Amino acid sequence: MAIRTIREIGDPVLNKISKEVKEVTPRIQDLIDDMFETMYEANGVGLAAPQVGILKRIVVIDTTGEDPILLINPRIVETSGEQTGNEGCLSVPGKTGIVTRPNYVKVVAQDEELNEFEIEGEELLARALCHEIEHLDGHLYVEKVEGELMDVELLDDED
Numbered sequence: 001m002a003i004r005t006i007r008e009i010g011d012p013v014l015n016k017i018s019k020e021v022k023e024v025t026p027r028i029q030d031l032i033d034d035m036f037e038t039m040y041e042a043n044g045v046g047l048a049a050p051q052v053g054i055l056k057r058i059v060v061i062d063t064t065g066e067d068p069i070l071l072i073n074p075r076i077v078e079t080s081g082e083q084t085g086n087e088g089c090l091s092v093p094g095k096t097g098i099v100t101r102p103n104y105v106k107v108v109a110q111d112e113e114l115n116e117f118e119i120e121g122e123e124l125l126a127r128a129l130c131h132e133i134e135h136l137d138g139h140l141y142v143e144k145v146e147g148e149l150m151d152v153e154l155l156d157d158e159d
C-alpha cells in the first residue's frame with residue numbers, strides 16, 4: 001500500500017466526471033487499498049478516487065475510524081430530511097464551510113466483487129455519502145457553501 005498525493009482545488013481533475021468501474025483488476029484493488037491508507041493518514045472521513053487523480057467511480061468512507069466503507073459505482077436512491085452544518089474536504093485543506101444536506105440518504109453501490117448492496121446513512125454518514133458521491137461528478141462542496149468559506153484555524157481559536 002502507498003499514500004497517494006491528494007489533489008487540491010484548482011486541479012482540473014477534480015472537476016471531471018469519473019467513469020464506471022466494470023472490473024476490479026489488481027490495479028483497482030491497489031487503488032482501493034491506497035485510498036483507505038491515504039484517507040486515514042490525512043485524518044479524513046472520506047475520499048473519492050478523483051481526489052487522488054483517478055477518474056473512476058470509487059469512494060471510501062469511515063466516519064468513526066472503525067467502519068471502513070467501500071463504494072464502487074455508488075448512487076443515491078433516496079434522501080430525506082435536512083441538516084445544516086460544517087463541512088470540509090481533503091482537497092480544500094484548512095477550510096470549512098456551512099452546507100445543507102439531507103439528514104438521511106440511501107445509496108446503492110457495488111462491493112469489491114461488484115455485488116450490489118444498499119447502505120443507509122444519517123447525519124455525518126449521510127453528509128459524507130453525499131459529499132463523496134458528488135466528487136465522482138466533478139463537484140466540490142465549496143459550490144454549495146452558505147456564506148463564506150472559513151479557515152479551520154480561526155474556528156479553533158473561538159473554542
Ligand code: NI
Nearest residue numbers: 088089090091
Ligand atoms: Ni471532499
